[in-house]
Amino acid sequence: MDDRRQRFEVLVLPHLDAAYRFARWLSRSPGDADDVVQEAVLRAFRGFDALRGSDVKAWLLTIVRNCHLTALKQRQRRAFVPLPEEHDAADGHAVIATTPDPESVSMLRDEQRTLDRLMSALPEEHREVLVLREIEEMDYREIAAVTNVPIGTVMSRLARARAALKARWQQESAREPHAVR
């Protein structure tokens, strides 16, 4: 048995879910996220010997982010403009049609979709710090490492991202009840 491979599985693969989530938030497309994660894990495996310290998750997410940026550049070079991820028509109908779901469930779904959509609409540098802080629960130092900026920048981006998201969220919830029904 290759013990390098085994160490990799024990130390790195437990963070595969986080890598996938992060890739999803960065690329906003499941297919692209799959590609990014696969490429990132292979890169991580090749560079595994260079891993120092115990911050494996931050290290893996840094690689995921780099792979995402590379893939993005390649797509742009090919002048291929990805269609924005639509919240599928099927889903939209489900909301309008009265389903047997209790009211609260569909309201929660609306809420999820609202926040999901508002997050997706944020600039990438705001979205990524929010995801790393609020979803992945990383500290400033780790976020600074993943996004490759100083801690001070992490703090100001977080503040701006939170303020922007909150403002849009409030607008949305003030408008929503009338718009939906």
Add this chain to the structure above:
Amino acid sequence: MPCAESMRVQAYFDGEADAVAAADIERHIEGCAECRALLDDLNQLRTALRQELPYETAPPALRAHVLRALDAQRPTKWRLEPFWKGAFSGIGGMAIAASIAFFLLAPPLTNPLLDDLVNAHVRSLMPDHLIDVVSTDKHTVKPWFAGHADVSPVVADFAEQGYRLIGGRADYFDHQRAAVIVYQHGAHVINVFSWAANRDSVPKDATLNGYHMAFWKTGNLVYCAVSDTGWDELRRLVQLLQE
């Protein structure tokens, strides 16, 4: 115009302020309505994001794909490696099969402790991580722990029975500095972790990714022996340590 302290309030909210700064910020918040509102907003947004955004996990197909891609990366020169590399992880193919099965089939681990123990064990096998104090003498190893770990475990050498004491190490673990006693048994390394019991129950013996973990409790210390040896060899050491 936001309050000049808003950045510090955010840092406090994110758990980034040390105790002194936190006390200072709390005093400020008491007297500043704007910062109280900010703190409420931060809390509300966090709660909403954590509750309402989908918390996705990697699809099984992706996981399987990744493992296959890793298999394809594996060097083919394994036959040329020196024999002791194989001995390092004695159960070879079984461990591969077990870990693949583990990642494909097992639900997420319910006990992070087991994860931590296996991680700590594997980390210890990396170059220069195994031992902090090299000694085959229990009278050297035990006092060393006094300054480096939060607990003082039983230290004994069982070279005659085939378990040679080769040293000790401190590991941060379960929110405390655990003491680790390192034994060598044939080609295998056995790490014996010990830490102060935080809860009443001692975990059940378990196997994770091919590593066996045997737990027991003596007084208020929990012990766990971790290794890739067979169960019998591991339990023999446990027996010796308990005597």
